Amino acid sequence: MTTATATAAPLGRLLGAELRWVLRRPRTLVMLGVFALVPVLISIGVAVAGSRPGAGLIGQIGGNGLVLPIAAITLSLTLLLPLAVAMAAADAIAGETASGTLRGLLIAPVGRLRLVVMKAFGVLVVAALATLVIAVVGVVAGLVVVGGADGQLVTLSGTSVGLGGALGRVALVVVWAVVQLAAVGAIALAISAFTEHPLVVLASVLGGLIVFGVLGAIPSLNWLQPYLLTSGWGAGADALRDPLPLGGLLESTWRALCYLAVGAGLTTYRMLRRDA
Amino acid sequence: MAAGIAVAGIVGLGLLAIPAGAGAAPQLPPVSAEDLVSSVLAAHPGPLNGTVELDNNLGLPALPGIPQAADGTSTARIWTDGTSKARAQVPSGTGERTLVADGTTFWSWNSADKSVTKAPEGNRPATTPEKAATDPAAAATEAIAKLRATSVVSVDGTAEVAGRPAYALVLTPAPTERTLLREVRVAVDSETRMPLQLAVLANGSSDPALQVGFSDITFGPQDASLFTFTPPPGSTVTTPDQTAKPAKPEGPPAGATKPTVVGDGWDTVLVASMPRQDAGAAPRRGSFDLSSLGTPVSGTWGSGRLITTAVAAAIITDDGRIAIGAVPEQVLTAALAK
Numbered sequence: 321m322t323t324a325t326a327t328a329a330p331l332g333r334l335l336g337a338e339l340r341w342v343l344r345r346p347r348t349l350v351m352l353g354v355f356a357l358v359p360v361l362i363s364i365g366v367a368v369a370g371s372r373p374g375a376g377l378i379g380q381i382g383g384n385g386l387v388l389p390i391a392a393i394t395l396s397l398t399l400l401l402p403l404a405v406a407m408a409a410a411d412a413i414a415g416e417t418a419s420g421t422l423r424g425l426l427i428a429p430v431g432r433l434r435l436v437v438m439k440a441f442g443v444l445v446v447a448a449l450a451t452l453v454i455a456v457v458g459v460v461a462g463l464v465v466v467g468g469a470d471g472q473l474v475t476l477s478g479t480s481v482g483l484g485g486a487l488g489r490v491a492l493v494v495v496w497a498v499v500q501l502a503a504v505g506a507i508a509l510a511i512s513a514f515t516e517h518p519l520v521v522l523a524s525v526l527g528g529l530i531v532f533g534v535l536g537a538i539p540s541l542n543w544l545q546p547y548l549l550t551s552g553w554g555a556g557a558d559a560l561r562d563p564l565p566l567g568g569l570l571e572s573t574w575r576a577l578c579y580l581a582v583g584a585g586l587t588t589y590r591m592l593r594r595d596a
Numbered sequence: 597m598a599a600g601i602a603v604a605g606i607v608g609l610g611l612l613a614i615p616a617g618a619g620a621a622p623q624l625p626p627v628s629a630e631d632l633v634s635s636v637l638a639a640h641p642g643p644l645n646g647t648v649e650l651d652n653n654l655g656l657p658a659l660p661g662i663p664q665a666a667d668g669t670s671t672a673r674i675w676t677d678g679t680s681k682a683r684a685q686v687p688s689g690t691g692e693r694t695l696v697a698d699g700t701t702f703w704s705w706n707s708a709d710k711s712v713t714k715a716p717e718g719n720r721p722a723t724t725p726e727k728a729a730t731d732p733a734a735a736a737t738e739a740i741a742k743l744r745a746t747s748v749v750s751v752d753g754t755a756e757v758a759g760r761p762a763y764a765l766v767l768t769p770a771p772t773e774r775t776l777l778r779e780v781r782v783a784v785d786s787e788t789r790m791p792l793q794l795a796v797l798a799n800g801s802s803d804p805a806l807q808v809g810f811s812d813i814t815f816g817p818q819d820a821s822l823f824t825f826t827p828p829p830g831s832t833v834t835t836p837d838q839t840a841k842p843a844k845p846e847g848p849p850a851g852a853t854k855p856t857v858v859g860d861g862w863d864t865v866l867v868a869s870m871p872r873q874d875a876g877a878a879p880r881r882g883s884f885d886l887s888s889l890g891t892p893v894s895g896t897w898g899s900g901r902l903i904t905t906a907v908a909a910a911i912i913t914d915d916g917r918i919a920i921g922a923v924p925e926q927v928l929t930a931a932l933a934k
Contacts, residue, residue: 376690380707383830474828476692477685478705478712546613557690563822565673565687567647571612578608585602592598 334430334438342408342442351404355450358400359392359458363465377557385466386473386486387560389458390493393451394556397497401450402504402529403522408446409508410521412439413591417516432592440509440584447501455494459487475562489559496556496569503549503576504529506583513590549579621754622761624786629749632765632784636740641733641790642678646758646813647671648732653805655905671811674731680717681823696825703825712825712833732808736782736791739767743780746770746861757783757792758810773862774927776907788815798906805907858919858931865921865931870912893925897932 342348366381366388377391393401416422425435462468473486481489504525512521532550535541545551552572558565650670676682679699686693694705697717704713747767755764762783769775776798783793793809827833855868890903893911900913902925910920911928919928 380690469829472829474710474830476687476690476707478692478694478707478825478828478831480826480828543613547609554689561685561687561692575609575612578605578612581605581608582602583605585598585600585605588598589602 331434331437334434335441338438338442339445342411342446345411348408348446351407351446352449352453355396355400355404355453356457358396358454359388359461360465362392362395363388363461367465377560380476380560381462381466383467383469384474385462385468386459386483386490388462388466389455389490390556390559392454392458393493393497394553396454397500397553397556398533398550399526399529401447401454401497401501402525404450405443405447405501405505406508406522406525408443409505409512409525410518412442412509413512413587414515414518414521415512418518426594432594433588436509436584436588436591440506440587443505443509444498444502447505448498451494451497451501455490459490473560476557476560477562479562481562489564492569493556493559496559496573499573499580500549500553500576503579503583506580506587508583510583510586510590513587513594546575549575552576622756622786624754624761624763627751627763629751629765632751632763632789633740633744633749635789636737636765636782636784636791639737639789640678641785641788641815643676643818644678644813644815645673645675645818646810647673649807649809649811651804651807653803654907675818675822677818677820677823683822694825696823698823698825701825705825705827705831710828710831712827712831714827714833714835732794732810733791735808736794739780739794740765740782740791743767743769743861746773747780752781754786755783757785758813760792760813761786762792769862774924775862775922776909776924777862777922783809796907801906805905858934859921859927863921863923863927865919865923865928867917867919867931867934870916870918893929895929895933897929902928 362378362381363385366378369382377387377394380387381391413422416425426432430438463471468483469480471483472480473483473489474480507528508521508525511524512518515521529550532548535544536548536551552568552575555568555572558568648671650672652667652669654667656666670686672684672686674682674684680697681699682695682697684695686695691707692705693707694703696703696705700717702715702717704715705711744767747769750766750768752764752766755762762785765782765784767780767782769777769779778797778799781793781795781797781804782791784790785792792813793807795804795807795809797803798805855866858865858867890901890910890912893900893902898913898915898917900911900917903910903912904925908920908922909925909928910918911925911932912918913932917932919932921928921931
């Protein structure tokens with residue numbers, strides 16, 4: 321077994337190198353641009369449709385712009401954000417295997433564990449950046465295009481929250497969503513470590529999410545709900561309730577951390593035993 | 597090591613799936629059923645807040661506007677200051693209904709259309725499904741008060757409900773009662789003697805047909821701002837006409853006579869007459885065609901349709917009368933024949 325003895329490069333420099341490597345990829349930048357478009361498009365749609373109340377979270381945005389960032393994150397979390405994370409994870413290990421560049425990293429004087437940390441960091445940065453882009457553009461578009469309710473957030477419970485409180489709730493949803501995406505990313509990295517085809521990672525993550533969604537919609541499989549990562553993803557809307565109910569957010573966070581442990585464990589297990 | 601982390605994650609997922617409150621029965625000093633009942637009827641728990649869970653297996657069809665009536669689980673968050681001020685929030689997937697009684701005014705908020713209904717306290721609808729679903733303590737106290745005369749009351753050990761030790765009070769119908777129900781179980785908080793959970797069990801099933809109770813509860817002073825309501829910007833406020841009855845789909849329709857009560861205790865039957873709808877008039881919004889339900893029955897009392905669920909039966913006669921009760925069909929027809 322290879323042990324992490326020869327560690328010439330400091331961790332900070334490794335992470336910096338990975339960060340440059342991830343952020344200089346044109347596809348990452350294009351993806352972030354697309355994420356910025358999500359809240360903009362929703363806000364234009366809502367502004368054109370007028371402030372008629374409608375169904376779901378989108379219906380709450382009319383005349384209540386500060387709902388937009390939370391609604392946009394919740395909507396993107398179903399497929400778009402996991403897609404971005406799966407893409408980053410696919411590139412991180414399977415992509416480098418396919419292009420032959422992983423061999424150089426594996427024989428370089430870098431501990432295997434450090435390599436896993438470095439790759440996971442790259443995926444986490446993509447997840448955090450994508451969520452932050454939606455949140456920041458969402459707040460701006462919500463206030464400028466839709467217009468806030470007197471600069472306040474009207475919660476689903478019918479109370480008003482000031483701008484500071486509303487931004488705090490958006491920050492809470494961002495942190496919560498990044499933890500959920502980290503769980504997706506960890507599983508994607510584990511798949512990425514076991515295959516040399518990036519497409520397999522994308523297909524299994526998206527296919528898995530769709531299967532989870534179908535399983536969660538079958539009433540006779542209710543007992544399965546606590547095991548499905550996606551079953552807690554509606555909890556993002558809880559940030560729009562007042563007083564803030566933390567139960568659903570905490571439970572889905574615990575579930576995500578369990579998935580994170582499984583993904584991280586499998587990734588490390590595979591990478592420590594892998595031949596160069 | 598790495599494999600251990602993965603296994604720990606799987607174990608964690610398994611732990612998350614274990615339902616809360618599956619612990620051992622708490623040890624409590626024994627209490628007689630009579631003492632327990634009288635302490636429940638005299639209990640004043642004071643200010644509290646909590647989450648109420650309604651588990652419905654009645655087998656009713658989904659009624660428009662009352663999602664709580666259909667089978668399934670619904671939750672509500674409630675706050676009360678122990679007197680007349682209360683707040684209830686009934687969340688749905690991406691919406692919420694808020695009901696606030698601030699002592700003088702009754703506010704009702706619906707996030708789906710951002711509407712606020714404002715009514716003076718005295719005019720508030722007496723029994724809405726939300727109210728029944730959000731106040732298990734009152735529902736259980738009422739059930740005990742109404743049923744104790746015709747029941748065998750016993751204490752069936754202890755249980756932990758909403759994280760609090762509780763006595764299990766069981767009301768079984770007296771042998772002379774003709775009812776579909778097997779028993780009503782009430783979990784009574786050992787300290788405050790407040791009912792924490794009410795379960796209705798029907799004959800031939802071990803799972804409750806209806807269970808409403810707290811899934812968590814905290815006693816203590818509540819934030820006074822919770823018992824006020826300010827219509828948020830962008831909402832529409834309506835004040836229902838003071839003279840008209842509240843136009844709620846679940847309220848008694850205008851023109852219906854006051855229902856008569858036949859029998860008492862477990863085999864109580866309510867007989868009411870339904871308003872005659874104009875032949876050409878479109879069905880009222882929120883009402884639905886009852887004639888599509890049930891099986892046809894007839895007898896000396898006339899003819900109609902029988903609708904049965906696990907815990908109750910109803911007969912809607914062709915001449916517009918309705919008899920309903922937690923009783924078998926024979927008791928309903930006897931009540932209609934009177």
